[in-house]
Amino acid sequence: MRQSPEYDAIVVGSGAGGGIAAFILATSGLRVLLLEAGRHYDPLRETPMFQLPKDAPLRGAGGSDKPFGFYDATVDGGWQVPGEPYSVADGSEFMWWRSRMLGGRTNHWGRISLRMGEYDFKPRSRDGLGFDWPMSYDDLAPYYDKTELLIGVYGSNEGLENTPNSSPGVLQPPPKPRGYELLTRKACRRMGIPVIPAHLAIMTQTQDPERLPGDLFPDNELARRVTADSMRGRAACYWATPCGRGCSIRANFQSTTVLLPPALATGNLDIRTDAMVREVTVDAQGRATGVHYIDRTTLLDEFAGARVVVLAASACESARILLNSTSGLFPDGLANSSGLVGRYLMDTVGAGVYSHIPALQALPPHNEDGSSAMHMYMPWWLYGEQLAGRLDFPRGYHIEFGGGRRMPGFGAFGGLEPLTGGTYGQQFKDDCRRYYGSFLFFDGRGEMIPNEDCYCEIDPDKVDRYGIPVLKFHWKWADHELNQALHMQRTFAEIVDEMGGQLLSTVASSGADAISKGGQIIHEVGGAMMGDNPRTSVLNQYCQSWDVPNLFVTDGAPFVSNADKNPTLSIMAIAWRASDYIVEQLGQRSIG
Amino acid sequence: MSEERGRRGKALGTDPGPGPAPESAPAPREPDGTITRRGALKVIAAGAALGATVPGCSPGESGGGAAGADAAHTELSGFNPLPPSNPLAAGTPTDPDMLAPIVPWEMVLTDEEMHYVAALADVIIPADDRSPAASAVGVPDYVNEFVSAPAHTEQLTQLRGGLAWLNRTARDRFGAADFPALTTAQQHEICDEIRFEPDAADHLKPQARFFDAFRDMCSTGFWTTEEGMRDLGYMGNVPLPSFDGPPPEVLEQLGLAGEDLV
Numbered sequence: 001m002r003q004s005p006e007y008d009a010i011v012v013g014s015g016a017g018g019g020i021a022a023f024i025l026a027t028s029g030l031r032v033l034l035l036e037a038g039r040h041y042d043p044l045r046e047t048p049m050f051q052l053p054k055d056a057p058l059r060g061a062g063g064s065d066k067p068f069g070f071y072d073a074t075v076d077g078g079w080q081v082p083g084e085p086y087s088v089a090d091g092s093e094f095m096w097w098r099s100r101m102l103g104g105r106t107n108h109w110g111r112i113s114l115r116m117g118e119y120d121f122k123p124r125s126r127d128g129l130g131f132d133w134p135m136s137y138d139d140l141a142p143y144y145d146k147t148e149l150l151i152g153v154y155g156s157n158e159g160l161e162n163t164p165n166s167s168p169g170v171l172q173p174p175p176k177p178r179g180y181e182l183l184t185r186k187a188c189r190r191m192g193i194p195v196i197p198a199h200l201a202i203m204t205q206t207q208d209p210e211r212l213p214g215d216l217f218p219d220n221e222l223a224r225r226v227t228a229d230s231m232r233g234r235a236a237c238y239w240a241t242p243c244g245r246g247c248s249i250r251a252n253f254q255s256t257t258v259l260l261p262p263a264l265a266t267g268n269l270d271i272r273t274d275a276m277v278r279e280v281t282v283d284a285q286g287r288a289t290g291v292h293y294i295d296r297t298t299l300l301d302e303f304a305g306a307r308v309v310v311l312a313a314s315a316c317e318s319a320r321i322l323l324n325s326t327s328g329l330f331p332d333g334l335a336n337s338s339g340l341v342g343r344y345l346m347d348t349v350g351a352g353v354y355s356h357i358p359a360l361q362a363l364p365p366h367n368e369d370g371s372s373a374m375h376m377y378m379p380w381w382l383y384g385e386q387l388a389g390r391l392d393f394p395r396g397y398h399i400e401f402g403g404g405r406r407m408p409g410f411g412a413f414g415g416l417e418p419l420t421g422g423t424y425g426q427q428f429k430d431d432c433r434r435y436y437g438s439f440l441f442f443d444g445r446g447e448m449i450p451n452e453d454c455y456c457e458i459d460p461d462k463v464d465r466y467g468i469p470v471l472k473f474h475w476k477w478a479d480h481e482l483n484q485a486l487h488m489q490r491t492f493a494e495i496v497d498e499m500g501g502q503l504l505s506t507v508a509s510s511g512a513d514a515i516s517k518g519g520q521i522i523h524e525v526g527g528a529m530m531g532d533n534p535r536t537s538v539l540n541q542y543c544q545s546w547d548v549p550n551l552f553v554t555d556g557a558p559f560v561s562n563a564d565k566n567p568t569l570s571i572m573a574i575a576w577r578a579s580d581y582i583v584e585q586l587g588q589r590s591i592g
Numbered sequence: 593m594s595e596e597r598g599r600r601g602k603a604l605g606t607d608p609g610p611g612p613a614p615e616s617a618p619a620p621r622e623p624d625g626t627i628t629r630r631g632a633l634k635v636i637a638a639g640a641a642l643g644a645t646v647p648g649c650s651p652g653e654s655g656g657g658a659a660g661a662d663a664a665h666t667e668l669s670g671f672n673p674l675p676p677s678n679p680l681a682a683g684t685p686t687d688p689d690m691l692a693p694i695v696p697w698e699m700v701l702t703d704e705e706m707h708y709v710a711a712l713a714d715v716i717i718p719a720d721d722r723s724p725a726a727s728a729v730g731v732p733d734y735v736n737e738f739v740s741a742p743a744h745t746e747q748l749t750q751l752r753g754g755l756a757w758l759n760r761t762a763r764d765r766f767g768a769a770d771f772p773a774l775t776t777a778q779q780h781e782i783c784d785e786i787r788f789e790p791d792a793a794d795h796l797k798p799q800a801r802f803f804d805a806f807r808d809m810c811s812t813g814f815w816t817t818e819e820g821m822r823d824l825g826y827m828g829n830v831p832l833p834s835f836d837g838p839p840p841e842v843l844e845q846l847g848l849a850g851e852d853l854v
Contacts, residue, residue: 039680039687046678048690050829054816057688057695058738065685070693076686176837176853183846238831245690364841365825367832407829408815414808422788422800424716424807425780429723429823432815436824 005305015104017555018312019255024579026268027223035275038100047248053409061410073107073246076100083465087472094473095519103256113569117162120563134541143573151253155199198374201253207231226262307592315556319527335545346562348523349446350516351485357501360438393483397446405437444488475518482511525556543578711772723823734813754802
């Protein structure tokens, strides 16, 4: 008879997908072990709230060690991690972001929280491209509501096409627009482009600890109690210091401030940091038995056993673990009978412009920090044009924009010469004063359609510092994405022109020059796609492996499309739905 | 702004964007990868020494540190919730102590070079009735910090070449000892030849690029100080009970009076 493992579930990874899984499983009374490859990280003690660029090396500039700046809430992370290389195939460009810290990239993420819409779940049915999801918007909508209620999301319900409303009372009130956002809205209205309140995982008001936990967990007293306590400890945004540094008052969403504290408070969760998982083990029946991991502090290989294994190590890292989990039963990697592990990798299409808007010059001094993120954005608005075949790309993008009177940092007033003709002295000082606040960027974030040429596999020739075989990436944008990137830049140029401004960056003549590199937008998803057929998908709609019923993947890997809706919110909603299913299945003893 | 703000072109008057940023320098490290504290202490000492020898430089500017951060923070926001340092940080380049930053490389400019840097910085950002000159708020120390970064060897060479040309031209044209010894009018006469690369004579294009890069360094160094931010009218980085949107005079100037703020 098999010895009962110490844990009901092992969750690998502590970011969005792993944080939700750990939270739901632990509050459901299961014994959970959470393994995190990076170090322990405590936003309450570590966040550089209010620190000035002046006090940081190079005034806080980004570099390869800290790509988003010195104060960015990324520890031991970036597109390159020392000792953890990856390969890129000849002719491909791909950048793989990792954040080796408790909470992963939820500590620094952009907090943009957009729901996928009904079209986004059935894209193939709509235009014949890519794949349909094995679930519909209606299946996930309750979990979007729950996720938004739990983490705190500001925004509004506008009822626009494929831009879903949240249920009444779910969203928090959006912040008032800034001056440049209103000015942009006015110009975009003339162009027929909607500018509406953005949805960000930042709390504009405190959560009601008496009402919300009951709405979220009507049948779970433990979950209600720890959630209420957690909500009592969160403050509303006080409109200062960038979210990308993390938030010591817990006003925005980080796994480390919102999910892990209440999960730990159940007493059912153990967290082991510095635990780099390399392999999922299986028994003779092909059931997952646990994981092998490298203890980074000793460099020794360790094992932890559980009834269920949940991978949430990030899309590519989870694919890597599966592909490295080879055995006599599974010679091509675990959960890979379809051969699709690592396949159909996607990122978001990115392209942008930078501009000068004279109308914003020399405004009376006022505080524009706001939530530090967007208060408004433009959802995709040309669904009809696309359906009628009047555009040369099939899927949409939304527009993110910003600028204004931000805290000066590295690069402040660099590159003004095209505007000033190279002034210096008193004239330069006066120029900087006049131009301050008058620069805006516009960035498109568009849907990529999965294709055969974008995938990762194990590079047989290379291992990382832990001796684990590394990934090799293959990447090729299709015309769908290249044409979309060009359309972005041309549209932004028109907006800038409509605002009476001028571009300070160029509009590319080809999509290849306009588009971001694969992985650069850090929205990599896919690699263990879900579906309704074991031959053409890795997981079912509950993120459960077809091949190994007690193995789940709850990060971005299950995605079968990558709508222009930043993936984190959807990762959490899907992970929540999968976690409920795990609890149900374990209760019925149908798995583990 | 997503987490992935990878945009192109220089950041203009904004928080340090991500995008193509200068490669940050590898810090002096022990064999196990941690920064040498010894190296860091040297840097702070060097910064203080330079501050003492350059007129108008505030000592210790390049060292930064918790005291500076705390003082600046207290001054701007009126309260201080921060611990002095972060014991959880490894102190490596990828896991620095963000609560008590240090510059982990040594400063390389000589006293003479710092003297030239200060003079040119003040030509680019002189004192006026709203804020002090560049050298009075530590801009030369920032220039030193920037060109001393191990990844910035090309910028260091460009700076040295530019300073040499300024001094040579000062001597050849005006018989002065060096650029700082010139009158303001003489300094401007020289700078006018290299202020804007498209207008510069062909043989002066490299000097125009130096001047451009130097102006960018001064600009970052100056406008990121408390004095610079105050001069610009940056009013943020302070906690507020509510965010009320732009005040009426701003809406008025934008032609948005009466605009729906919802």
